[in-house]
Amino acid sequence: MPRARNEGADTWIHDEPVARLKHRRAIRWLHWINFPLLLVMIWSGLRIYWAEDVYAFGLGGWHWFSFFPDAVNEFLGLERRLARGLAFHLAFGWLFVINGLAYTVYLIASKEWRHILPDRHSVKEAGNVVLHDLHLREAPPQGRYNAAQRISYTVVLVMAAVLVLTGFAIYKPTQLHPLPLLFGGYQGARLIHFSMTIGIALFLAVHLLQVLKSGWSNFSAMVTGYEIEEPDELDRVTVGSTTETPTGEGVGA
Amino acid sequence: MSGNTPDTSDEQPMNTANTRIQFDHDRAMELRSQARSGPAIPVDEFRRSSRRSFLTGAVGIVGAGVFWRWVQTQPSDDRVPQVLRSVLESNESIWSNLAQGRTAPEYSIDQATPIEVNGTRGMDDEIDLDAWTVRVEDPGGELLDELDISFFESLPQYDMVIEHKCIEGWSSVVHWGGARFMDFHAHYADRVGEVPYVAMATPDGGYYVGWDMASILHPQTMLAMREHGEPLDQAHGAPLRLATPNKYGIKTIKRIGVIRYSHERPADFWAERGYDWHAGL
Incomplete structure (x- = not known):
């Protein structure tokens, strides 16, 4: 039996490992439902984009990188599938939007946003997270997520919101007029919609790599909700010195 | 301090x-x-509950796979899985009820650029423009009129500079000139009565579109005869074509040969090839 165990929900100080709730049930469901929906949306969206694939990095007539090389289109089966791409995109889009709205509402209602939204120290701490990832310094202190996670999770949420808004602007430019004007008109909305897709795809790639790097217990927390929490130095100090009044510090913080 | x-x-x-x-x-x-703000449970309790969670996850993956397979193996309805076709039709009724009849922005004439040629179906050979007529038919297929271009020229003429949008993704600001379909329809409204659809086809029947009445009677739906003040050339559908900012270009049929009122939803060339029938913007 661990000493210094609080009754009820809070097990603030402990000298043996406990399992701490990290991701609530609704967050887990919405996260995992979003994953295949996002893949379907990107895949069907690229089939639509293929029909008029004009975007490229470059200067003037010189294209350093064109979206996308033929080999990529062929490999992903994107060619000559505009009609099917549209049908999937405009059907699954509703599920993507509903899931995203549910996630946003839940994040606000449950106050879980406080773990994700960066605060005024996050930018500096995020720099230190990057240095830590490069093995240049020790890990800065973090809450449930480190500062780099908080910033990128927030940015990707904003990108998703812009993605959906530009999507609607392209989908119904007359009926939703003047929504397209917010994004520089129909073609502006189209470019931003594409850019957000690339941004989210890059996020997804880094996210997957970080999940791989972080190991099993971090990954399984998104399935089970819980992650094992080892007691740290502060626990030992506190438990050692305040055995009689274990619930004193920090409870309810 | x-x-x-x-x-x-x-x-x-x-x-x-x-x-x-x-x-x-x-x-x-x-x-x-x-x-540490979340609740904590003993490790052995966690082991039990995590087994349950992974089981749920496995069921979820299988469920998603079954759902995806179900969508993919649906009987196809005009080359799109049936369930997706139903969603496209639901989308149509959502948007028709939400904001039908809104007006697309118009531009100044100097913003217009020549429109590119992007479809020649139903226009295999050039036609003799002087011999061209359009047949107007009632829902029973009865010929109401056979009109030459002078009829359309006698209707009130409008100029409209709008953004023409192709379903492929490109768009361009085009300066159209011609008559509104609603003014054309005014001549036949009494004779055809309440009709929900209009079908149009090229003279050879090689290209055909269907329109719902609300869309075709929109003031920005134009029977165009001019682009940028000049008579249309044949590649752009001379002498008479549709133009609108409110549907994709696939609906703006060129070289109109037949205008037929219809009680049934008319066949549509691209809708039969997997696209949304309504194609509204």
Whole structure:
């Protein structure tokens, strides 16, 4: 039996490992439902984009990188599938939007946003997270997520919101007029919609790599909700010195 | 701080360092309390519940796979899985009820650029424009009129500079000139009565579109005869074509040969090839 165990929900100080709730049930469901929906949306969206694939990095007539090389289109089966791409995109889009709205509402209602939204120290701490990832310094202190996670999770949420808004602007430019004007008109909305897709795809790639790097217990927390929490130095100090009044510090913080 | 005497200045760096250490400690504690704000359970209870969670996850993956397979193996309805076709039709009724009849923005004439040629179906050979007529038919297929271009020229003429949008993704601001379909329809409204659809086809029947009445009677739906003040050339559908900012270009049929009122939803060339029938913007 661990000493210094609080009754009820809070097990603030402990000298043996406990399992701490990290991701609530609704967050887990919405996260995992979003994953295949996002893949379907990107895949069907690229089939639509293929029909008029004009975007490229470059200067003037010189294209350093064109979206996308033929080999990529062929490999992903994107060619000559505009009609099917549209049908999937405009059907699954509703599920993507509903899931995203549910996630946003839940994040606000449950106050879980406080773990994700960066605060005024996050930018500096995020720099230190990057240095830590490069093995240049020790890990800065973090809450449930480190500062780099908080910033990128927030940015990707904003990108998703812009993605959906530009999507609607392209989908119904007359009926939703003047929504397209917010994004520089129909073609502006189209470019931003594409850019957000690339941004989210890059996020997804880094996210997957970080999940791989972080190991099993971090990954399984998104399935089970819980992650094992080892007691740290502060626990030992506190438990050692305040055995009689274990619930004193920090409870309810 | 204002009460500080000058001789404390040499202690300043020390204070700053202490402040920083204090801050770092407070920050670490604040974040630690955040990380530990969730409820905790004993490890053995966690092992049991996590088995359940992974089982649920496995069922979820199988369920998603079954759902995806179900969508993919649907009987196809005009080359799109049936369930997706139903969603396209639901989308149509959602948007028709939401904001039908809104007006697309119009531009100034100097913003217009020549439109590209992007479809020649139903226009295999050039036609003799002087011999061209359009057949107007009632829902029963009875010929109501066979009109030459002078009829359309006698209707009130409008100029409209709008953004023409192709379903492929490109768009261009085009300066159209011609008559509104609603003014054409005014001549037949009494004779055909309440009719929900209009079908149009090229003279050879090689290209055909269907329109719902609300869309075709929109004031921006134009029977165009001119582009940028000049008579249409044949590649752009001379002598008479549709133009609108409110549907994709696939609906703006060129070289109209037949205008037929219809009680049934008319066949549509691209809708039969997997696209949305309504194609509204």
